[in-house]
Structure formats: structure tokens, C-alpha cells
Amino acid sequence: MSRIQDIQELRRFYRQFLEIQRDILVAYVRKAKGADGTDNLNDQAIEKIYDAYYRPSFFVFLRDLKTAIYSASIFDFVKIIARDSEYGAGFVEFFEKTKLAKLDKNGKVIVLKKDLLSMLPRVQSEEEIKSTIERKLGVKIKANASVTDLLKNIKVFRTKSKFDQLPISQATAIFEVKKILENLPLPETFLFVGDDDFISVLLSFADPNISSLVIDADEELLASIKNIAAKYALNIRVKRADASGKNVVREPIVGFLCNPPYTYKGVKTFVKYGVKNFAKDGGFVILTVGDEAVGHRFLALQNFFTKENLMIREIAKGAAAYPFTELYPSDTVVKKKFLAAGISEETIKTAPHLGASVYVLDYIPYKVPQDKLRQSIYTYL
Ligand SMILES: C[S@@+](CC[C@H](N)C(=O)[O-])C[C@H]1O[C@@H](n2cnc3c(N)ncnc32)[C@H](O)[C@@H]1O
Numbered sequence: 001m002s003r004i005q006d007i008q009e010l011r012r013f014y015r016q017f018l019e020i021q022r023d024i025l026v027a028y029v030r031k032a033k034g035a036d037g038t039d040n041l042n043d044q045a046i047e048k049i050y051d052a053y054y055r056p057s058f059f060v061f062l063r064d065l066k067t068a069i070y071s072a073s074i075f076d077f078v079k080i081i082a083r084d085s086e087y088g089a090g091f092v093e094f095f096e097k098t099k100l101a102k103l104d105k106n107g108k109v110i111v112l113k114k115d116l117l118s119m120l121p122r123v124q125s126e127e128e129i130k131s132t133i134e135r136k137l138g139v140k141i142k143a144n145a146s147v148t149d150l151l152k153n154i155k156v157f158r159t160k161s162k163f164d165q166l167p168i169s170q171a172t173a174i175f176e177v178k179k180i181l182e183n184l185p186l187p188e189t190f191l192f193v194g195d196d197d198f199i200s201v202l203l204s205f206a207d208p209n210i211s212s213l214v215i216d217a218d219e220e221l222l223a224s225i226k227n228i229a230a231k232y233a234l235n236i237r238v239k240r241a242d243a244s245g246k247n248v249v250r251e252p253i254v255g256f257l258c259n260p261p262y263t264y265k266g267v268k269t270f271v272k273y274g275v276k277n278f279a280k281d282g283g284f285v286i287l288t289v290g291d292e293a294v295g296h297r298f299l300a301l302q303n304f305f306t307k308e309n310l311m312i313r314e315i316a317k318g319a320a321a322y323p324f325t326e327l328y329p330s331d332t333v334v335k336k337k338f339l340a341a342g343i344s345e346e347t348i349k350t351a352p353h354l355g356a357s358v359y360v361l362d363y364i365p366y367k368v369p370q371d372k373l374r375q376s377i378y379t380y381l
Pocket of ligand 1: 163164165166167168193194195196197215216217218221241242243244259260261262
């Protein structure tokens with residue numbers, strides 16, 4: 001079967017999954033016999049509630065499906081995605097009806113339709129990603145060293161402060177690749193809004209099936225990525241674009257990563273650029289951002305996420321770190337202060353100097369109505 005036919009088949013399974021989950025919710029409310037008024041709801045009203053508040057997008061369904069497949073058991077899956085075992089039981093029913101998979105006695109999902117499900121990008125551990133990169137590049141990963149050091153034998157890249165560039169640590173780059181792989185629903189276009197950390201290259205090493213598009217304002221950076229992609233036959237396209245410009249590159253994407261300037265305007269501009277490429281199937285965002293120049297404006301950023309229909313799914317606080325550089329005059333001032341306090345130059349140069357958090361946001365491709373129904377704090381509907 002072609003890839004298009006495979007995706008069509010996955011869509012059919014998605015519709016079946018929604019029907020099963022809708023029926024489960026109706027049956028649950030019927031059995032609950034609450035004294036809170038939910039007994040008066042007819043099936044259509046309950047189904048409407050399902051569609052408004054629980055219906056996953058196509059991409060979230062695929063992510064849950066692959067998370068279930070790669071979890072140690074269906075119970076582990078429920079814990080990983082922070083849901084209840086009723087949702088897990090819905091998947092079990094779905095597997096039985098579709099013959100896509102079955103469960104062993106420990107609750108591990110055994111895939112039956114391997115040809116179809118193997119197209120979902122595989123979840124990988126940091127250890128696995130690390131050893132693949134080491135093997136392909138013939139280097140040893142140094143967790144706290146700069147990510148650009150990994151590629152310096154292939155391509156010398158000059159970090160430029162005029163584009164607010166600053167390379168993250170190698171351990172952070174591996175973490176970001178892991179997060180992308182955990183969330184990717186399909187091996188369709190994944191967008192990088194800026195990529196001075198060369199994550200597109202590392203992602204392709206980890207999974208050559210993934211197709212990436214990198215947009216950046218820095219032509220020299222794009223040329224470097226293009227060269228590396230040609231040398232290793234990686235599926236990466238590059239396009240010069242200004243995230244704050246009017247001519248936004250538009251094409252369907254499954255998700256995007258951005259590591260914007262750590263300012264209110266920077267986060268808004270970069271995230272907005274990516275979100276414009278989402279459509280009715282949903283999508284996810286990996287956003288790396290530190291608090292340095294956002295501060296309490298983060299409240300306004302939360303509002304902005306809501307306006308863009310982005311729901312915070314995960315925050316890995318402090319998961320990103322930056323090795324020391326002397327790119328800006330302020331870096332030298334800070335170094336002098338540490339030296340004056342008696343800290344050795346060696347310690348200063350090998351320690352992280354900027355921390356940031358990695359956010360995973362889900363794009364909800366529907367308008368979510370205001371909830372007028374809830375009757376009591378114990379109404380689980
Ligand atoms: C904004 S920098 C941030 C890097 C770093 N992690 C930090 O926090 O300082 C990330 C990427 O965005 C690119 N970039 C900067 N300004 C841009 C713009 N207006 N449009 C598109 N890309 C831009 C940079 O070239 C770089 O590759």
C-alpha cells in the first residue's frame with residue numbers, strides 16, 4: 001500500500017476509535033446514576049460533551065496509539081499520558097475490534113498489523129539516540145559541551161549574536177530529539193522555526209524516515225544544514241524566511257520546534273509563525289524558553305497560547321542548558337564576577353550558564369465551547 005493509502009486507513013481506524021470512546025462515555029454516565037442531573041442527559045447530549053471536551057485530534061490519537069505500543073504495558077501507558085484505566089480499556093476494545101494489536105498477560109501491547117503501525121515514528125530513549133549519533137558522526141557525546149562541537153569536523157559554523165544565536169548543550173539536543181520522537185504522529189513534515197542547534201540533523205540521524213523543513217533568517221546556517229543533509233542523504237529542506245515577516249512559508253506540518261529569543265515578543269512571533277501551518281488534524285509544539293527576559297509577562301504568554309488554541313501538555317523545567325560562551329559583552333562581565341569570587345576559569349567554562357525549560361504544547365484544531373453543564377464538583381463528565 002502507498003503512504004497515502006496507509007494514512008487513509010489510519011483515519012478509518014481513528015473514526016472507529018472515536019465511536020468506541022463515545023460509547024464508553026455514554027455507558028459510563030448511564031451507570032453512574034448520579035444525583036447531579038447527569039441522569040437527565042440523553043445520548044446525544046453526552047456525545048456532544050465527548051466531541052467538545054474529549055475527542056482527540058487525529059494526531060493526538062496517533063500519538064496515544066504509538067505511546068501505547070511502545071509502553072511497557074497498557075497500565076504504564078495510562079500513567080505516562082496521565083489518564084485513567086478506562087481510557088486504556090478503550091484502547092484494548094479498539095485493538096480487539098480492529099485486530100491491530102492484542103495484549104499479553106502482563107498487559108503489554110503486541111502489534112499484529114506491523115506493516116501499518118511501523119510507520120508511526122518510533123519512541124527512542126536518550127541512550128539510543130546518543131549512540132546512533134556517535135556512530136554516524138564518529139564522535140563521543142560530551143553532555144555539557146556545545147551542540148555545534150559535534151559537527152565541527154564536517155562544517156565550521158560561526159554563531160552570530162545578531163540572530164540571537166547561542167548553541168545548547170549536547171545533552172539538551174538529545175533531549176529535544178527524544179521529545180520530538182515521542183510526539184511525532186507520522187513521518188510527515190516537521191518544521192523548525194530557526195535551527196542554530198542543528199536539531200534537524202540529529203533528528204534525521206536518529207530516524208531517517210522523518211522529513212524536516214528548516215526556516216531561518218541566517219543564510220549561512222541554512223547553507224551549513226543543506227551541506228550536511230547532502231553529505232548524509234538526510235531528508236531536510238531549508239528555506240530562508242523571517243519569522244516576523246509577512247511572507248510566511250505555508251505548508252501542512254505535523255509539528256514544529258522553536259527556540260525563540262527569550263522575550264515576550266520573540267516567543268509570540270516564533271510560535272505564531274509555526275501555528276499558522278497547522279490544520280484540522282492538529283499538531284504539537286516543542287518550545288524551548290527560559291525566563292530571563294519574560295518574567296511575569298509569562299501570564300500574557302499563557303493567554304496567547306490559549307488564543308492560539310495551544311494547550312500546555314508538558315513542562316520539563318530546566319531540561320535545557322547552555323554551555324558558557326563569550327558572545328555578548330555581558331558574558332565577559334559575568335565571567336569576571338565569578339573569577340573575582342574565586343571560582344576557577346575551568347569550572348566557569350565547563351558549567352552551564354543559562355537554563356531553560358522545554359514545553360510541549362498541543363494544538364487543538366477545534367473551538368472548545370464554554371462548559372455550562374457541570375452541576376457539581378464530583379460530576380466526572
Ligand atoms: C532566536 S535563536 C535563539 C537561540 C538560542 N537558543 C538562544 O536562546 O539564545 C534561534 C534561531 O532563530 C534564528 N532566527 C533569529 N531571528 C530570526 C528571525 N527573525 N526569523 C527567523 N529565524 C530567526 C536564528 O538564526 C537561530 O537559528
